Amino acid sequence: MVEAQQSMKDPILKVEHLSMKFGGLIAIGDLSFEAKRGDITALIGPNGAGKTTVFNCITGFYKPSEGMITLTRQNGEQLLLERMPDFRITAKAKVARTFQNIRLFSGMTLLENLLVAQHNKLMLASGFTVLGLLGLGTYRQASDESVELAKFWLEKANLIDRADDPAGDLPYGAQRRLEIARAMCTGPELLCLDEPAAGLNPRESAALNELLIDIKEHSGTSILLIEHDMSVVMQISDHVVVLEYGRKISDGDPTSVKNDPRVIAAYLGVDDEEVEEVLVEVGDEQVIEQLDAEPDRAHGPGDSSSMMAGSVSDTIAHSDDYGERVTVSRSASKADQVDRRAARASEAASQAAAKTAPTAKKASAKASPAYGLTGTAKSDRPAGMAKPAARPVAKSAPAKSAVAKPAAPAKSKAEAKPVAAKKAPALSNTLAAPRGGKADRLILIKGIGPVNEKKLNEHGIFHFDQIAAWKKADIAAAEAYLAFDGRIEREDWMGQAKVLAKQGATKPAAKRGGSK
Numbered sequence: 001m002v003e004a005q006q007s008m009k010d011p012i013l014k015v016e017h018l019s020m021k022f023g024g025l026i027a028i029g030d031l032s033f034e035a036k037r038g039d040i041t042a043l044i045g046p047n048g049a050g051k052t053t054v055f056n057c058i059t060g061f062y063k064p065s066e067g068m069i070t071l072t073r074q075n076g077e078q079l080l081l082e083r084m085p086d087f088r089i090t091a092k093a094k095v096a097r098t099f100q101n102i103r104l105f106s107g108m109t110l111l112e113n114l115l116v117a118q119h120n121k122l123m124l125a126s127g128f129t130v131l132g133l134l135g136l137g138t139y140r141q142a143s144d145e146s147v148e149l150a151k152f153w154l155e156k157a158n159l160i161d162r163a164d165d166p167a168g169d170l171p172y173g174a175q176r177r178l179e180i181a182r183a184m185c186t187g188p189e190l191l192c193l194d195e196p197a198a199g200l201n202p203r204e205s206a207a208l209n210e211l212l213i214d215i216k217e218h219s220g221t222s223i224l225l226i227e228h229d230m231s232v233v234m235q236i237s238d239h240v241v242v243l244e245y246g247r248k249i250s251d252g253d254p255t256s257v258k259n260d261p262r263v264i265a266a267y268l269g270v271d272d273e274e275v276e277e278v279l280v281e282v283g284d285e286q287v288i289e290q291l292d293a294e295p296d297r298a299h300g301p302g303d304s305s306s307m308m309a310g311s312v313s314d315t316i317a318h319s320d321d322y323g324e325r326v327t328v329s330r331s332a333s334k335a336d337q338v339d340r341r342a343a344r345a346s347e348a349a350s351q352a353a354a355k356t357a358p359t360a361k362k363a364s365a366k367a368s369p370a371y372g373l374t375g376t377a378k379s380d381r382p383a384g385m386a387k388p389a390a391r392p393v394a395k396s397a398p399a400k401s402a403v404a405k406p407a408a409p410a411k412s413k414a415e416a417k418p419v420a421a422k423k424a425p426a427l428s429n430t431l432a433a434p435r436g437g438k439a440d441r442l443i444l445i446k447g448i449g450p451v452n453e454k455k456l457n458e459h460g461i462f463h464f465d466q467i468a469a470w471k472k473a474d475i476a477a478a479e480a481y482l483a484f485d486g487r488i489e490r491e492d493w494m495g496q497a498k499v500l501a502k503q504g505a506t507k508p509a510a511k512r513g514g515s516k
């Protein structure tokens with residue numbers, strides 16, 4: 001279907017009610033979002049949230065179980081990507097992508113890598129080698145143009161000086177830029193980048209940002225970006241969509257998403273009692289108020305279809321290695337915890353307000369404090385998950401209504417913590433400090449982010465070989481600290497740690513399965 005020429009800010013990509021199931025596992029559940037033409041749209045979320053699966057559906061690697069993915073080309077032509085094979089998505093819909101793991105031809109030069117990307121164009125011009133063999137003008141011209149285009153993108157990626165070096169000789173950050181340059185040589189209208197900043201140092205991240213901004217401003221290509229590096233996401237994105245357990249929990253500009261309590265809880269993967277600390281760090285007192293009162297729909301997710309589809313426990317399920325269906329506990333969703341906590345606070349406030357002053361005090365004392373996990377919430381926690389004894393009253397929250405939070409016995413963190421610590425099982429192979437004073441970079445294990453690395457360090461785990469040696473009881477203990485639902489085994493942290501320990505590694509361990 002061809003319509004009028006598209007203007008910037010019309011959606012280039014519309015994802016509607018997308019679902020993807022792998023046997024018993026629902027990797028994406030009823031997801032809807034849009035990416036505007038000319039924008040950089042970031043798709044973020046904790047490990048396993050379903051980001052790469054969304055990419056794989058958009059680029060034709062997976063056929064979605066349900067839903068529609070509409071790409072509108074510059075000339076107005078609308079294409080339903082879920083119905084197209086992957087090679088047609090590249091050629092006809094003009095969608096290019098990069099992967100989590102670098103996929104360059106390491107023995108070829110940089111220039112050759114970029115010429116290979118233009119293979120289809122060259123083959124056409126060569127009349128499938130006949131005209132090329134005859135040395136006809138059309139082929140020579142196409143060949144010259146391809147070299148020019150390759151040089152253009154090498155310049156943009158700041159790699160022209162190394163055009164004749166083998167791609168494998170480049171540092172990691174430069175290889176990432178080369179991949180993007182290679183994708184740009186296909187003339188995409190939508191460029192999908194899967195964690196382009198993974199493993200980059202700050203200088204390399206800055207160079208990447210520069211390249212992406214340049215693409216956005218000068219090429220007319222729209223960018224869809226999966227990224228964990230918030231310095232990249234917050235600096236360059238126009239629009240951020242946040243996933244947790246395959247569902248959209250927030251959607252908006254970087255500032256509103258950054259301050260969304262659901263995102264803070266879900267994405268940072270913090271414990272219940274730490275949500276408030278993170279909010280204080282973020283410095284948004286208004287958000288702290290929201291958490292103590294009720295959900296703020298303006299900052300939070302809209303009433304999108306995905307949010308209306310019921311709680312996580314209603315729909316999200318995982319299967320274990322043997323294909324059995326394993327439902328994820330309701331409290332596994334940090335974003336869901338924030339919602340429930342806010343609802344409880346609101347309920348406590350209205351209960352207390354309905355009573356006289358002395359009775360109100362009593363009623364509030366029974367009701368859950370704004371952040372407390374009492375009553376049914378207790379049983380919501382996954383087995384073995386450390387539970388704070390009581391939520392301390394916000395230290396830095398601005399004056400709160402005496403009704404909303406009067407009666408929570410104002411336990412200090414120092415009082416609350418030991419109870420949680422006593423309940424949590426202990427790891428068997430902890431160390432008081434890193435050996436030789438230097439901890440391994442545990443974040444190289446796929447599934448461990450900076451927050452969880454810090455937690456593991458706090459619990460005496462500093463080295464790959466410690467994780468490699470974990471037994472069942474240690475896994476249970478670690479999952480209690482990290483509030484994970486079986487992910488340690490599923491993501492094979494022990495196997496990854498073994499490999500990394502052997503390598504003394506500086507690069508992430510290879511990930512299992514899928515197109516990453």
Ligand SMILES: Nc1ncnc2c1ncn2[C@@H]1O[C@H](COP(=O)(O)OP(=O)(O)OP(=O)(O)O)[C@@H](O)[C@H]1O
Nearest residue numbers: 022025027046047048049050051052053054513514
């Ligand atoms: N081919 C597949 N077969 C079975 N399960 C899969 C497959 N691909 C992905 N999954 C599962 O779907 C869920 C979402 O995975 P996905 O890789 O999309 O998450 P992600 O957000 O990209 O995570 P990460 O940030 O770690 O890359 C995970 O539970 C994953 O194990």
